[in-house]
Amino acid sequence: MREKLKELLKTNYPEIDFEASTELVDDGILDSLTLVGIISTISMEFGVMLPYEDIVPENFNSLDSMAELIEKYM
Amino acid sequence: MNINHWQKSKRGFDMTYNSIYFILFLAVFFAVYFMMPKVGMKQCVILLGNIFFYRFAGGLNYLLIIVGTSLVVYIVGRLMDRVYGGYEEEVRDLSGKEKAAILAGYKKRCKKVLIAGLILVLGILAYIKAGRLLKWEEVGSLVDFRPGRIIVPLGVSYYTFSAVGYMLDIYWRKIKCEHNYLKLLMCMTFFPIMVEGPISKYNELIKQFNALPKFDYERVCFGLQLIVWGEIKKTIVADRLVIYSNYVFGNLYNFAGVEIVIAVLFNVISVYADFSGCIDIARGVAQVMGITLEQNFKQPFFSKSAAEFWRRWHITLGTWFKDYVYMPIAMSPKLMKAGFKVRNRFGARAGSFVSTAIPLAIVWILTGLWHGTGADYFAWGCYWGVLIIIGSTFGKEFNRLSELLHIDTETFAFQMFRMIRTFLCFCIGRMLTATGSLQGFVLIIRRLFSQASLWVLFDNSLYDYGLDQRDFYIALFGVALMWVVDVLQQKYSVREKIAGQPLVLRWIIYYAAIMFLLIFGMWGAAYDASSFVYGNF
Numbered sequence: 001m002r003e004k005l006k007e008l009l010k011t012n013y014p015e016i017d018f019e020a021s022t023e024l025v026d027d028g029i030l031d032s033l034t035l036v037g038i039i040s041t042i043s044m045e046f047g048v049m050l051p052y053e054d055i056v057p058e059n060f061n062s063l064d065s066m067a068e069l070i071e072k073y074m
Numbered sequence: 075m076n077i078n079h080w081q082k083s084k085r086g087f088d089m090t091y092n093s094i095y096f097i098l099f100l101a102v103f104f105a106v107y108f109m110m111p112k113v114g115m116k117q118c119v120i121l122l123g124n125i126f127f128y129r130f131a132g133g134l135n136y137l138l139i140i141v142g143t144s145l146v147v148y149i150v151g152r153l154m155d156r157v158y159g160g161y162e163e164e165v166r167d168l169s170g171k172e173k174a175a176i177l178a179g180y181k182k183r184c185k186k187v188l189i190a191g192l193i194l195v196l197g198i199l200a201y202i203k204a205g206r207l208l209k210w211e212e213v214g215s216l217v218d219f220r221p222g223r224i225i226v227p228l229g230v231s232y233y234t235f236s237a238v239g240y241m242l243d244i245y246w247r248k249i250k251c252e253h254n255y256l257k258l259l260m261c262m263t264f265f266p267i268m269v270e271g272p273i274s275k276y277n278e279l280i281k282q283f284n285a286l287p288k289f290d291y292e293r294v295c296f297g298l299q300l301i302v303w304g305e306i307k308k309t310i311v312a313d314r315l316v317i318y319s320n321y322v323f324g325n326l327y328n329f330a331g332v333e334i335v336i337a338v339l340f341n342v343i344s345v346y347a348d349f350s351g352c353i354d355i356a357r358g359v360a361q362v363m364g365i366t367l368e369q370n371f372k373q374p375f376f377s378k379s380a381a382e383f384w385r386r387w388h389i390t391l392g393t394w395f396k397d398y399v400y401m402p403i404a405m406s407p408k409l410m411k412a413g414f415k416v417r418n419r420f421g422a423r424a425g426s427f428v429s430t431a432i433p434l435a436i437v438w439i440l441t442g443l444w445h446g447t448g449a450d451y452f453a454w455g456c457y458w459g460v461l462i463i464i465g466s467t468f469g470k471e472f473n474r475l476s477e478l479l480h481i482d483t484e485t486f487a488f489q490m491f492r493m494i495r496t497f498l499c500f501c502i503g504r505m506l507t508a509t510g511s512l513q514g515f516v517l518i519i520r521r522l523f524s525q526a527s528l529w530v531l532f533d534n535s536l537y538d539y540g541l542d543q544r545d546f547y548i549a550l551f552g553v554a555l556m557w558v559v560d561v562l563q564q565k566y567s568v569r570e571k572i573a574g575q576p577l578v579l580r581w582i583i584y585y586a587a588i589m590f591l592l593i594f595g596m597w598g599a600a601y602d603a604s605s606f607v608y609g610n611f
Contacts, residue, residue, distance in 0.1 A: 012422070032396050033466055036404040036433075037426050040413055051174065052405050053246040073174065 002067040005042075009063075012041050018063050025057035035060060042066070048073040089131035091269065091355045092309050092597055099127065100301075104362060108289050116286045120260055120363070127265035132228035135216045139227045143195055144255075144262045147237045150191030151251030151258075154184045154244050181245070188245045192238060199234045202226055207447035229268040231444060235394050237262065240276045242398055249277040257283060266356040270349060272370045272390040279365070287364040292573070297361030299569055302587050303559075304354030309595030311552035312348035315340035317540040323509050326517045331527035334518060336536070342497075342504050343553055346375070349388070368393075373560040378492035380461040380499055391444070395437045403433035431463050438462065446507065450515065454506045461499060548594050 009018050016029060024030045030038070038060070043049055048070055059069045089096050103123045110116045128137050161180040165173045205212075205224030213223050243249040252258045260283060261276040287293070322329045322337035329337070353370040360367045374387035384392050403409060409429060417425025442455020476483050506515050530536055537543050562568050572583055 032400060032404075033430050036401070036429055039405060040410055040417075040425070040429050043410055044414055044417070049407060049410075050405070051177075052402055053248055055401060055405055056248065 001071055002063055005067050005070065006063055008041060008045055009038065012037070022062040022064075024062060025060050030060060038066075042070060046070050046074065089127060091352060092305060092313075092595070094597070095130075099123075099130075100359065107363060113284070113286045116363075117257070117260060117283055120264070120283070121256060124260060124263035124265045124268075128228065128263055128268065131265075131268070133214060135214065135225065136227035138216065139198070139225070139230075140233065140263055141259065143198065143233070143237065144259045146191055146194045147241060147262070148252075148255045148258050150187055150241050151244050152253070153187045154241075155251040155253075157184050157187070158247060184245055188241060191241050195234055195237050195241070198227075199230055202230060203443065203447045229270075232267065232271045232273055233262050235273045235391075236276055239273075239394060239398055243275075243277065252276070252280055264360075266359040267367065270352045270356070271388075272353060272356070272368045273394050274368060274390070282365045290364070293364060294362050295573070296569055297358045297363075299572070299584070299587075300354050300358030300361060302358075302584075302591060304351040304356075304358060305595060306552065306587065306591050307347040307351030307354065307556060309591065309597060311549055311556060312344040312351060313596040314541060314545050314549035314552075315344035316348070317545075318536075319344060319508070321539040323514070323518075326509070326514070326521050329527070330521045330525045331523075333527050333530055333536075334522040338501050338505055338508070338518070341508055342501050345504065346371075347552075347556065373564055375497055375500075376493055376560070376564065377496045378489060379465050379496060380458065381465050383496050383500065384458070384462070391441070395441060399440060400433045400437045403436060404429055409433070427467055430466060434463050434466070435459050448511065450507045450510065450512050453512060453515075454503055457503055457506060 006018065009016070013034065016034070018024065021027050021029055025035070035055075039050060039055065050069065050073065054069060054072075059065050089099065103119070107116060107119045107123075110119055125137065128140065157180055161177060165176055168176070202224050211223045213219055213225055216225065219225050240249075244251050252261075257280050258276065261274070261279045264274070264279065267274055319337040319341035322333060323341070326334075350371045357367045357369075368390050370389050372386040372389065374383055377383035377386050409432060413425045413429035415425075416428045438455045438459025439452070440455070441458070442451045442453075445451045445454065473483075481488060505518050506512070509515065509518065534543070537546065541549070559568055562571075572580060575583070
């Protein structure tokens, strides 16, 4: 899952190094506009609808946390 | 500048932050607060202080409204908490997907309670906004209140937003509700945030109320410094500059060219000094108590784009709209599906445009309406919305254009250009709303280009409109000081730097700041300019 997600994000957001930090949201690397794009991409590619209560910085701060979140709803 | 409704207390007390009554209130409040040995006692003092402040700054009628609102918020929170309690019991041993299916039913039940709460709490604000649009009479007492009249409680825009955020966070299960009503009331009436925010998250405030620290010399000094700095911005810069700009905007046919440029610049700087000054005072007062309030400004005039500007100006309002309007709309299944459809048909970029531009447009129209209900604020919201959508959509094209034109975007000159461009965007935004109507905006533009009026820079006529030469120099010195502090603040914490200086130098700085404030500040309600600009929202 992690590798698949990494490839997907790399293709869609080549300018962002998703492994540069484990605080992607808290460090300001991912702003709200990017976050919306990432969530749309995830929903489309993995067929999961993430509930809004899970859209919190902790779930998007790293590749690992994003992969974990997707697995929770697959 | 308009005098705020809350300045005219029924008991005749002027509790504006630059009034003697407020300073006396603070002195007594802090003395009593620090005499209390236990957290619970400190909480009682805060609650009593809030009620006292609200009673005398706003009046008994306003106090009744905010207490009623807090009761609604409390009951809504408790009811949703009870429903979710049942859910927690039911799903204890289930997997993620099963939990999600069951949660939907519980959320449906909570939604009814939430909607009732939102209608009641937002209804008051919506009624006030509608009343202002329709120019209904504003009354100060519930006895005089009837349909077609409005009553405007102190800080209604701020506490309504915080309360809505609190209820939504409980609904989304991001926070647990507070079980002690008095603690929620303490948050909703917390006097430092009553006048102009910041728009605080109640759960964060409650956490801090539960762990109020003991007296700490360094922390109290830092808080007092922030209060003094906020007062300097307000009474030395904002209250002076606004006199000139108000005079010009009130008599536009008599001014032109450079005079208009100066009035716009003074208006923009005074709004910044006024609002950020008020926030500094609020944060300073809270810091003395041991409470850290959210930052509302981060040197906004150094921003290089419209989007960055709004991440640095009125930060808590932007965060509120991001958390409670932008993200929920962008994440709504309907919009996501629409985004997918567009993406499949017209490509990824078009899909991304739909999922970001629609919520952004809604956010900016609502931000405009939050600030004011007239056509000028609607236009203002649309103006910022368009700027931000263009910036977010065509970023790649702008970069490509820079490459084509061989512009090195990393140079200092280009960064300066971007900062000046953003500053000018803000100035145009202010011109839209400065006179209170779109006709006023058109008149400003016409007068701006009607003649240069350069001679006013040399014939001393600038000093004939409420500010004499001395006032001009004092205000401009204050502006220079603010600019230097903002520049330094980009690199390090100025307060910590001062605290690290030798004792004598440190006290020379404190003494100079206090003397500067006492001698040159414009104190009390005698100055019409002394009402806080953002208190009107």
